[in-house]
Amino acid sequence: MQQETKRGTLVVLSGPSGTGKGTVCGVVRNHLGDAVRYSISATTRKPRTGEEHGREYFFFTKEEFETLRDQNGFLEWAQVYDNYYGTPRAFVEEVLASGKDCILEIDPQGALQVRKATDEAVLVFIAPPSLEELRSRLTGRGTESAEEVEKRLSCAESELAYRDKYDYIIINDDVETAAAKMEAILLAEKCRSARNLDLK
Ligand code: ADP
Ligand code: 5GP
Numbered sequence: 001m002q003q004e005t006k007r008g009t010l011v012v013l014s015g016p017s018g019t020g021k022g023t024v025c026g027v028v029r030n031h032l033g034d035a036v037r038y039s040i041s042a043t044t045r046k047p048r049t050g051e052e053h054g055r056e057y058f059f060f061t062k063e064e065f066e067t068l069r070d071q072n073g074f075l076e077w078a079q080v081y082d083n084y085y086g087t088p089r090a091f092v093e094e095v096l097a098s099g100k101d102c103i104l105e106i107d108p109q110g111a112l113q114v115r116k117a118t119d120e121a122v123l124v125f126i127a128p129p130s131l132e133e134l135r136s137r138l139t140g141r142g143t144e145s146a147e148e149v150e151k152r153l154s155c156a157e158s159e160l161a162y163r164d165k166y167d168y169i170i171i172n173d174d175v176e177t178a179a180a181k182m183e184a185i186l187l188a189e190k191c192r193s194a195r196n197l198d199l200k
Helices: 021-035 062-070 090-098 110-116 131-140 146-160 175-190
Strands: 010-014 037-038 074-080 085-087 101-105 121-128 168-171
Touching: 010 021, 010 110, 010 175, 021 168, 021 175, 037 175, 062 074, 062 085, 074 090, 074 110, 074 121, 085 090, 085 110, 090 101, 110 121, 131 146, 168 175
Parallel strands: 010 101, 010 121, 037 101, 121 168
Antiparallel strands: 074 085
């Protein structure tokens, strides 16, 4: 008898800008390859140098975003730093149904919406070792103006206040260790009793 494909795990990842989410996910991606897929969000913010439509984000106009939103096309959406960001629903559903894990890198407002919308989401918060280190990472990345860095740092404190709403917290002091923790969470979630009650 052919075994039914087990549904993948839906992982919601948040953490202040500059905390290392992209870097840690890059390492996980190198280790796990195609078994884990990353949802590409839609946003109304302008692309940064080097960013491509369909790779980092789907860059939408406000009107395009609102049309998809009004068609219930987003699993969640939120306004972050003056722009809209949202997770297209269809891709996530397709990945999970294919048995692969799907990671959404979204802000806490979005994470809490996903928690409400479904009981299958695992919420992981990536925290910086300290606010001082966060400032140095954001400045060192060099992708935002000094004014934008200050804005993101002041948002960081309010984002950190949400961390107790998450299932797991990973403190990103070392990239490899943080990635190993993320992979351990993915593995542990696969062993949940509710997912493994069926016997042959
Ligand atoms: P995010 O995706 O959360 O906004 P990034 O992955 O872009 O953050 O990381 C922000 C900056 O911090 C980058 O320059 C990255 O190289 C650096 N960084 C990430 N993780 C660490 C770490 N554990 N130690 C030191 N620097 C790090
Ligand atoms: P950035 O502009 O630096 O790429 O992202 C800014 C913020 O938007 C980050 O906190 C990021 O996690 C969040 N974000 C990115 N995509 C989404 C999304 O689809 N939904 C929500 N709610 N937040 C998102």
